[in-house]
Amino acid sequence: MHWHWTAGTYQPNRIERERYHILIDGEGREHSGLYAIEDNIPPLRPGGYAAHTRRANSWAIGVALCAMGRATQYPFDPGPWPITDAQLEALAKVTARLCERYGIPVTRTRVLSHAEVWPSLGVMQRGKWDITWLPDMATPGDPIEVGDRLRAMVRERLGDGRTEAEGPDSRMGGGALQALMRALRRIFGASRGP
Numbered sequence: 001m002h003w004h005w006t007a008g009t010y011q012p013n014r015i016e017r018e019r020y021h022i023l024i025d026g027e028g029r030e031h032s033g034l035y036a037i038e039d040n041i042p043p044l045r046p047g048g049y050a051a052h053t054r055r056a057n058s059w060a061i062g063v064a065l066c067a068m069g070r071a072t073q074y075p076f077d078p079g080p081w082p083i084t085d086a087q088l089e090a091l092a093k094v095t096a097r098l099c100e101r102y103g104i105p106v107t108r109t110r111v112l113s114h115a116e117v118w119p120s121l122g123v124m125q126r127g128k129w130d131i132t133w134l135p136d137m138a139t140p141g142d143p144i145e146v147g148d149r150l151r152a153m154v155r156e157r158l159g160d161g162r163t164e165a166e167g168p169d170s171r172m173g174g175g176a177l178q179a180l181m182r183a184l185r186r187i188f189g190a191s192r193g194p
């Protein structure tokens with residue numbers, strides 16, 4: 001799952017809804033994108049999936065905060081639509097729900113911001129700094145540190161002890177693996193007891 005901001009206003013427009021599966025407006029309300037999450041299961045059909053991350057869209061859910069239009073990185077200016085606290089709350093909630101539903105572990109390589117894709121997945125992106133700034137920060141920070149903060153918010157929501165973050169599974173991907181992980185979690189989850 002990749003987190004983005006739209007670099008637009010607090011409301012999603014049609015182009016943005018084409019690009020992301022789920023969009024969160026300025027007040028923290030969810031909007032559906034035009035493509036289904038399943039449309040990003042490879043093989044991707046040209047023009048038939050949510051193209052949210054350069055060369056890394058397969059198996060990747062795109063969730064975007066509607067914000068940061070006209071923001072500039074250097075010198076930093078959040079512009080007229082800075083990320084809101086309501087959006088962050090909603091992002092944590094939506095992410096936790098999707099992680100549960102699809103059996104996605106909350107790790108740096110499986111749940112990450114667009115800005116983390118290059119450093120954490122090694123897939124080059126062009127000048128992407130979403131999400132390196134949060135409302136309580138004076139200037140943008142390190143992509144992975146900011147990502148860690150967001151992941152901590154998600155784990156709080158999950159509240160199921162699934163914090164053994166960077167397990168060996170985190171480097172692999174694919175639906176078969178996700179199905180296996182789900183099955184394993186069911187088995188171990190069931191035997192662990194209350």
Ligand SMILES: [Zn+2]
Nearest residue numbers: 004005114130
């Ligand atoms: Zn992005």
